[in-house]
Amino acid sequence: MDRPPPCLYCGERYGPDDVARHTEPVHCERCITCAGKPACYDCRLMYCVCDVHRYRG
Ligand SMILES: [Zn+2]
Ligand SMILES: [Zn+2]
């Protein structure tokens, strides 16, 4: 079977339904650390202002 490797950013083994969330870059452009990362990425930067990537731990 042709299963994708675990996600580079979150380590999750995602299925076909979640491919976009883990591979499609989000151009948030408000934070240099997470700009261009897919939606599953958690930005650990303390002052990240990004709505998509800000870490909610
Ligand atoms: Zn991911
Ligand atoms: Zn971001």
Ligand SMILES: [Zn+2]
């Ligand atoms: Zn960020």
